[in-house]
Amino acid sequence: MADYLPTAPYRGTRDFLPPEMSVRIQVFETLYEVIERYGYVRYDGPTLEPVEIYEAKSSQEIVQQQLYTLTDRGDRRLAIRPEMTPSVARIIAGNAGKLQFPVRWYSHPNCHRYERPQRGRVREHWQINVDVFGSDSPACEIEIFELIFDMMAALKASPDMWVLRVSDRVLLNAILTTMVEVTPEQIRDVSALIDRWEKYSQDQLAHDAAELGLTDKQFHRLGETLGAGENLLDELPSNVREQSLLMRVLATEARDLVTFDPRIVRGFDYYTSTVFEVFDTSPENRRSLFGGGRYANLVGLFCDAQIPGIGFGMGDVTLMDFLATHDLLPAPRSEVDVAVIPVDATLAEAARQVARELRQAGLRTSTPLEIRRLGKELARANRSGAPVTVIVGSDEWSAGTVTIRNMATGDQQQVAVSAAPSAVTAILALGG
Amino acid sequence: MADYLPTAPYRGTRDFLPPEMSVRIQVFETLYEVIERYGYVRYDGPTLEPVEIYEAKSSQEIVQQQLYTLTDRGDRRLAIRPEMTPSVARIIAGNAGKLQFPVRWYSHPNCHRYERPQRGRVREHWQINVDVFGSDSPACEIEIFELIFDMMAALKASPDMWVLRVSDRVLLNAILTTMVEVTPEQIRDVSALIDRWEKYSQDQLAHDAAELGLTDKQFHRLGETLGAGENLLDELPSNVREQSLLMRVLATEARDLVTFDPRIVRGFDYYTSTVFEVFDTSPENRRSLFGGGRYANLVGLFCDAQIPGIGFGMGDVTLMDFLATHDLLPAPRSEVDVAVIPVDATLAEAARQVARELRQAGLRTSTPLEIRRLGKELARANRSGAPVTVIVGSDEWSAGTVTIRNMATGDQQQVAVSAAPSAVTAILALGG
Numbered sequence: 001m002a003d004y005l006p007t008a009p010y011r012g013t014r015d016f017l018p019p020e021m022s023v024r025i026q027v028f029e030t031l032y033e034v035i036e037r038y039g040y041v042r043y044d045g046p047t048l049e050p051v052e053i054y055e056a057k058s059s060q061e062i063v064q065q066q067l068y069t070l071t072d073r074g075d076r077r078l079a080i081r082p083e084m085t086p087s088v089a090r091i092i093a094g095n096a097g098k099l100q101f102p103v104r105w106y107s108h109p110n111c112h113r114y115e116r117p118q119r120g121r122v123r124e125h126w127q128i129n130v131d132v133f134g135s136d137s138p139a140c141e142i143e144i145f146e147l148i149f150d151m152m153a154a155l156k157a158s159p160d161m162w163v164l165r166v167s168d169r170v171l172l173n174a175i176l177t178t179m180v181e182v183t184p185e186q187i188r189d190v191s192a193l194i195d196r197w198e199k200y201s202q203d204q205l206a207h208d209a210a211e212l213g214l215t216d217k218q219f220h221r222l223g224e225t226l227g228a229g230e231n232l233l234d235e236l237p238s239n240v241r242e243q244s245l246l247m248r249v250l251a252t253e254a255r256d257l258v259t260f261d262p263r264i265v266r267g268f269d270y271y272t273s274t275v276f277e278v279f280d281t282s283p284e285n286r287r288s289l290f291g292g293g294r295y296a297n298l299v300g301l302f303c304d305a306q307i308p309g310i311g312f313g314m315g316d317v318t319l320m321d322f323l324a325t326h327d328l329l330p331a332p333r334s335e336v337d338v339a340v341i342p343v344d345a346t347l348a349e350a351a352r353q354v355a356r357e358l359r360q361a362g363l364r365t366s367t368p369l370e371i372r373r374l375g376k377e378l379a380r381a382n383r384s385g386a387p388v389t390v391i392v393g394s395d396e397w398s399a400g401t402v403t404i405r406n407m408a409t410g411d412q413q414q415v416a417v418s419a420a421p422s423a424v425t426a427i428l429a430l431g432g
Numbered sequence: 433m434a435d436y437l438p439t440a441p442y443r444g445t446r447d448f449l450p451p452e453m454s455v456r457i458q459v460f461e462t463l464y465e466v467i468e469r470y471g472y473v474r475y476d477g478p479t480l481e482p483v484e485i486y487e488a489k490s491s492q493e494i495v496q497q498q499l500y501t502l503t504d505r506g507d508r509r510l511a512i513r514p515e516m517t518p519s520v521a522r523i524i525a526g527n528a529g530k531l532q533f534p535v536r537w538y539s540h541p542n543c544h545r546y547e548r549p550q551r552g553r554v555r556e557h558w559q560i561n562v563d564v565f566g567s568d569s570p571a572c573e574i575e576i577f578e579l580i581f582d583m584m585a586a587l588k589a590s591p592d593m594w595v596l597r598v599s600d601r602v603l604l605n606a607i608l609t610t611m612v613e614v615t616p617e618q619i620r621d622v623s624a625l626i627d628r629w630e631k632y633s634q635d636q637l638a639h640d641a642a643e644l645g646l647t648d649k650q651f652h653r654l655g656e657t658l659g660a661g662e663n664l665l666d667e668l669p670s671n672v673r674e675q676s677l678l679m680r681v682l683a684t685e686a687r688d689l690v691t692f693d694p695r696i697v698r699g700f701d702y703y704t705s706t707v708f709e710v711f712d713t714s715p716e717n718r719r720s721l722f723g724g725g726r727y728a729n730l731v732g733l734f735c736d737a738q739i740p741g742i743g744f745g746m747g748d749v750t751l752m753d754f755l756a757t758h759d760l761l762p763a764p765r766s767e768v769d770v771a772v773i774p775v776d777a778t779l780a781e782a783a784r785q786v787a788r789e790l791r792q793a794g795l796r797t798s799t800p801l802e803i804r805r806l807g808k809e810l811a812r813a814n815r816s817g818a819p820v821t822v823i824v825g826s827d828e829w830s831a832g833t834v835t836i837r838n839m840a841t842g843d844q845q846q847v848a849v850s851a852a853p854s855a856v857t858a859i860l861a862l863g864g
Binding site for chain 1: 447470474477534578
């Protein structure tokens with residue numbers, strides 16, 4: 001017996017067959033369109049990057065456990081990008097002299113992380129990245145939040161299906177120091193603890209807090225503070241409020257778009273101020289869909305310019321789970337608009353000629369590569385989702401006509417070959 | 433002095449800034465549309481694949497010199513895909529039971545090869561892959577050739593700018609054995625020699641031929657045969673003609689699309705019959721733009737089904753060089769259709785409101801993130817290519833109006849806020 005190579009994709013990666021790819025394309029083209037309506041322009045970068053750009057600022061988890069690394073034949077240490085933000089910071093730094101800041105950029109790269117595959121987690125995912133570089137105005141936050149609303153609306157997600165939870169690391173730091181009496185040295189570890197707040201048990205959190213040197217009283221106070229949610233905003237001392245960019249955002253019309261939540265921290269080390277995450281509100285899928293934040297210093301790894309940024313990344317896996325949960329996935333597109341079927345092999349060239357006419361009218365048109373009986377070919381056209389077929393018969397062809405068949409109703413009509421494109425288009429318009 | 437990380441992309445890879453990305457997207461969306469008009473549906477696969485799928489059938493050059501390989505944390509030997517054909521063969525094999533053959537598939541992956549960067553060669557390129565699986569009818573060749581013609585026409589390349597050169601390995605093998613008296617054992621090496629025919633000097637070729645055991649007479653005869661071009665077709669013995677699929681293709685209307693050339697071999701080991709390459713005809717760029725062929729046995733690496741395939745891959749680098757040489761590159765798209773400019777900071781929220789109306793009409797619309805003087809902001813809008821600006825002034829806003837400015841002519845008109853979308857659309861239509 002022959003030894004066959006395995007047909008499964010590498011663990012944690014996916015094959016997208018045409019129906020799945022059609023869904024993916026429809027969802028992301030919808031998003032591209034909304035993002036471009038806000039004046040964001042698309043860029044792209046390499047899959048391989050020097051490993052140093054992640055070692056500098058990405059999370060420890062990514063660098064130590066999740067990075068795919070390799071050494072090329074010229075002994076360069078490379079990584080397959082696990083996220084896009086370091087790449088875009090590098091590109092911005094390298095081209096800062098010729099850009100007109102602020103810039104609005106987006107991209108749609110695939111990113112690789114070595115994770116244990118499970119629901120919502122794969123090793124290769126596709127991620128929309130949206131960023132503004134070169135402004136620290138709260139207008140950036142307002143725009144990004146509004147954009148997220150429009151993206152979700154364009155995917156037909158109603159506002160009760162999800163929530164945009166926001167915080168500000170500057171605000172959180174001030175809260176922790178003034179209200180919980182955390183020392184500046186403890187802030188990073190306590191922030192990491194807060195990031196786990198909704199995932200771990202209270203006992204576990206209490207244990208971890210004690211290890212960080214928090215007293216029982218501080219831990220209790222921390223719980224109260226984080227649990228206060230939006231009420232916390234009213235309790236804040238005015239000097240704390242004044243330090244926060246987010247407070248300026250919340251003073252505008254964007255206030256209605258977001259829910260302040262001090263538990264939002266985000267794992268990435270590079271965020272310095274505003275942070276936000278979109279959560280599914282459905283009980284089966286109560287996890288973060290995507291998120292982002294402000295990073296004041298990331299471009300500074302590559303050059304001496306101060307170019308603040310704010311942005312978010314939206315991965316396909318959690319997004320598709322969300323859309324599936326809420327029954328919002330679009331149907332795969334039909335393979336063609338119209339299938340042209342010759343009744344026998346002598347009419348194959350005639351069928352190709354008709355197909356050419358239909359294609360010139362912009363119609364997605366197939367002709368059989370193998371000649372089969374008409375009934376069989378009609379059944380195939382039906383399975384491929386073709387809404388219309390054009391049958392090329394011998395007598396009709398001699399008379400310069402073809403038969404147009406509406407596959408939904410079975411209605412047929414005979415038309416001149418030159419009238420076939422408009423006849424097909426008319427039937428498609430009915431189905432649209 | 434601080435130590436900055438380098439901003440250049442990894443050698444042989446590219447950053448696509450928005451203007452370059454806009455050109456890339458326009459070119460490839462044009463191609464997607466043509467390909468879909470032929471009923472091809474898009475699929476996608478992983479960037480990482482088990483290294484074995486290349487070791488089995490890809491060229492020695494790829495496997496031994498060009499493959500990026502790595503071992504994951506679970507000790508799996510992986511490669512970053514250097515080409516798409518082995519992946520698509522794997523996917524077809526894994527899903528053969530649920531597919532309706534023949535299938536028409538296309539994809540647009542990035543592929544990595546460790547090459548010495550030079551004109552037309554990079555380490556990461558983007559490649560359109562178009563394949564038919566499940567038919568050995570010459571109708572596949574006819575369709576693929578016609579598709580290539582339509583793709584080139586859609587890119588505005590006139591037929592004198594390029595040529596589609598075709599051959600058939602079955603035909604070549606028969607020619608070599610009957611007309612040059614090459615032994616079956618020599619065929620593979622002699623084919624590789626022919627693949628170098630146009631790149632090496634005659635002396636070098638003669639030397640290599642001698643090493644393969646060809647006599648001077650055979651080498652001379654080989655040169656005559658390869659040089660005969662299309663005339664060779666008339667000289668072929670009828671038993672040779674009958675064995676060739678390509679001869680059946682050349683008996684149809686597709687004859688006018690191609691130039692038979694026995695020097696076309698293609699480096700890939702997996703091609704078994706028809707092979708073809710598109711060449712630029714311009715003297716500065718006389719190289720293969722892209723090519724493909726038939727592979728009878730590739731899916732057979734993964735399963736016991738016999739599923740023949742035919743397809744081609746079209747890389748972005750050589751294609752863009754071709755378009756640039758012939759002055760066919762599209763201009764980058766403007767960043768936005770319209771920029772909304774508040775005359776001062778108090779009108780920022782009003783400007784956002786106007787922008788919302790324009791976006792709802794599908795217009796790509798920006799508002800400033802930082803408030804600047806009107807003149808400065810108009811200059812910025814101009815540089816970003818905005819054909820229209822909407823100026824939000826204080827008195828006008830109180831009266832419910834805004835000023836619409838045609839950036840090409842400088843003409844301004846005052847309209848009600850609700851009429852702004854149609855006024856902007858009217859100006860854009862003039863420019864279209």
